Amino acid sequence: MPSLIEVxxxxxxxxxxxxxxxxxLRVEEGEFVTVLGPNGAGKTTLLRAISRLVAxxxxxxxxxxxxxxxxxxxxxxxxIIMVQEGRGLFGEMTVYENLLLGAYNLGSEIEKVEGRFExxxxxxxxxxERASQVAASMSGGEQQxxxxxxxxxxxxxxxxxxxxSLGLAPKVAAEILDTLGELNRNGLGIxxxxxxxxxxxxxxxxxxxxxxxSVRAELPANEIKSHHDLARYYFH
Amino acid sequence: xxSAIELIQSLVNGVGIGLVYGLIAIGFCVxxxxxxxxxxxxxxxxxxxxxFAYSFLVGMKLPLALxxxxxxxxxxxxxxxxxxxxxxxxxxxxxxxxxxxxxxxxVQLLIEQIVILTLGDQPRTYPEFTSGGPLKIxxxxxxxxxxxxxxxxxxxxxxxxxxxxxxxxGRALRACxxxxxxxxxxxxxxxxxLVLSFALSAALGAAAGIxxxxxxxxxxxxxxPFGVSGFIAAIIGGFGSAPAALAGGILLGVVQSxxxxxxxxxxxxxxxxxxxxIVLLFFPxxxxxxxxxxx
Ligand SMILES: Nc1ncnc2c1ncn2[C@@H]1O[C@H](COP(=O)(O)OP(=O)(O)OP(=O)(O)O)[C@@H](O)[C@H]1O
Ligand SMILES: [Mg+2]
Numbered sequence: 001m002p003s004l005i006e007v008x009x010x011x012x013x014x015x016x017x018x019x020x021x022x023x024x025l026r027v028e029e030g031e032f033v034t035v036l037g038p039n040g041a042g043k044t045t046l047l048r049a050i051s052r053l054v055a056x057x058x059x060x061x062x063x064x065x066x067x068x069x070x071x072x073x074x075x076x077x078x079x080i081i082m083v084q085e086g087r088g089l090f091g092e093m094t095v096y097e098n099l100l101l102g103a104y105n106l107g108s109e110i111e112k113v114e115g116r117f118e119x120x121x122x123x124x125x126x127x128x129e130r131a132s133q134v135a136a137s138m139s140g141g142e143q144q145x146x147x148x149x150x151x152x153x154x155x156x157x158x159x160x161x162x163x164x165s166l167g168l169a170p171k172v173a174a175e176i177l178d179t180l181g182e183l184n185r186n187g188l189g190i191x192x193x194x195x196x197x198x199x200x201x202x203x204x205x206x207x208x209x210x211x212x213x214s215v216r217a218e219l220p221a222n223e224i225k226s227h228h229d230l231a232r233y234y235f236h
Numbered sequence: 237x238x239s240a241i242e243l244i245q246s247l248v249n250g251v252g253i254g255l256v257y258g259l260i261a262i263g264f265c266v267x268x269x270x271x272x273x274x275x276x277x278x279x280x281x282x283x284x285x286x287x288f289a290y291s292f293l294v295g296m297k298l299p300l301a302l303x304x305x306x307x308x309x310x311x312x313x314x315x316x317x318x319x320x321x322x323x324x325x326x327x328x329x330x331x332x333x334x335x336x337x338x339x340x341x342x343v344q345l346l347i348e349q350i351v352i353l354t355l356g357d358q359p360r361t362y363p364e365f366t367s368g369g370p371l372k373i374x375x376x377x378x379x380x381x382x383x384x385x386x387x388x389x390x391x392x393x394x395x396x397x398x399x400x401x402x403x404x405x406g407r408a409l410r411a412c413x414x415x416x417x418x419x420x421x422x423x424x425x426x427x428x429x430l431v432l433s434f435a436l437s438a439a440l441g442a443a444a445g446i447x448x449x450x451x452x453x454x455x456x457x458x459x460x461p462f463g464v465s466g467f468i469a470a471i472i473g474g475f476g477s478a479p480a481a482l483a484g485g486i487l488l489g490v491v492q493s494x495x496x497x498x499x500x501x502x503x504x505x506x507x508x509x510x511x512x513x514i515v516l517l518f519f520p521x522x523x524x525x526x527x528x529x530x531x
Pocket of ligand 1: 037039041
């Protein structure tokens with residue numbers, strides 16, 4: 001069976017700075033993969049290169065289909081959905097509108113849209129309570145829930161998340177990551193980027209360690225016992 | 237000093253012209269919010285709306301509604317062509333914003349020249365939509381066309397508000413205005429949305445031009461003044477919502493026409509720019525604060 005997503009020799013640069021050197025990476029169907037790496041490692045660039053928010057070289061295939069040249073919105077239509085670093089909410093819009101825009105691809109299939117609302121509200125009851133609140137006025141944790149909820153409205157086949165726990169209280173971060181674990185157990189493929197997250201390690205099956213734009217290691221998550229095990233990959 | 241009647245009369249006239257400025261301003265906002273581009277060719281749409289309508293109404297003797305509809309559709313096509321032929325290639329090559337904005341100015345000059353060569357340089361006008369009038373209230377005269385401007389302006393702002401808030405595509409356009417990357421990541425075709433914003437804003441400009449022509453005249457050269465006034469109205473309104481832009485337009489129109497009565501016609505633009513400067517001095521984010529969010 002082909003991988004859910006397979007990345008071969010993907011690279012990207014800003015001007016002369018090679019932020020991502022040719023990187024290989026894959027996520028199997030239903031797999032939870034975490035990418036760890038220090039500040040400036042190129043984690044964000046990796047996800048942005050996959051979703052074509054930055055120009056990149058290399059080959060990306062999705063369920064065996066070559067998707068290298070596709071633009072961001074076409075990738076989204078295929079089910080490759082990313083939760084951006086900093087959440088990327090439509091801040092002046094309400095929670096409800098943000099979620100509705102998540103389901104943009106469903107067009108006017110009202111029943112399906114409502115089904116997804118139920119799913120998201122089931123996972124994040126807080127969003128139902130705050131449906132008419134303006135997104136920017138919510139707490140950090142609530143905003144992150146909304147970002148994940150909005151991504152789920154899009155019906156992802158592969159969900160990519162860029163440091164969803166950044167800036168959140170540990171308890172809130174754990175809540176959100178637990179939800180990701182639940183989604184994964186229901187079969188959703190997840191590619192999670194984090195800087196240092198014991199929780200993310202617990203959820204993941206495989207881990208890539210990224211540093212200075214290159215993959216330094218690919219490990220089964222259960223082989224990483226502590227953060228110290230990772231540190232040695234960070235500096236080379 | 238002008239009499240009270242003259243002042244009231246000028247206020248009435250100012251509301252009419254101000255509504256038209258407001259419609260042009262909304263056109264500026266639609267494009268700016270979707271893309272960050274200030275489209276200085278906005279006045280061209282106003283001019284073309286009037287010129288086309290003249291050709292269909294007077295030249296081909298089509299009924300008003302048909303002439304207006306065809307003119308608006310044609311100008312929308314011009315808007316789309318400008319986007320596809322000029323803006324999109326620059327956008328794709330990541331041209332700096334000031335270069336794109338300069339290009340819109342070049343488009344304005346180019347279209348002016350094309351109009352001179354094809355339709356001529358003579359000013360033209362056509363009768364008000366409803367003959368008769370003006371309506372006299374005491375000594376104040378209100379031309380029937382003003383009611384057309386009011387009615388059509390309110391209708392368009394109402395429809396736009398519905399479109400932006402209640403439809404899938406309208407919401408997607410707003411999404412692009414707040415976060416283009418996030419919009420694309422949800423499957424919204426941002427490029428097509430930019431085309432749509434040009435079509436929409438060209439159509440608005442055309443409608444404004446069709447409405448105002450019977451009250452004044454149209455010619456190849458009205459695009460500059462109308463574009464500038466619409467731009468000022470947009471800034472006063474804070475480049476925000478449609479109603480804010482409309483309010484900015486009415487404020488500008490009223491102040492301008494009062495200034496003409498008090499100081500004379502030569503002061504029209506002096507006053508317009510003074511209003512702009514005063515607003516920016518005291519409300520640097522626009523009267524309704526819309527410029528704040530995009531700083
Ligand atoms: N827009 C940009 N222009 C120039 N350089 C950039 C840009 N974005 C990122 N970089 C550089 O590319 C490298 C990788 O950045 P990236 O944001 O991908 O790292 P990251 O692993 O996501 O870091 P963090 O954990 O801090 O989010 C860094 O050296 C960064 O300075
Ligand atoms: Mg990052």
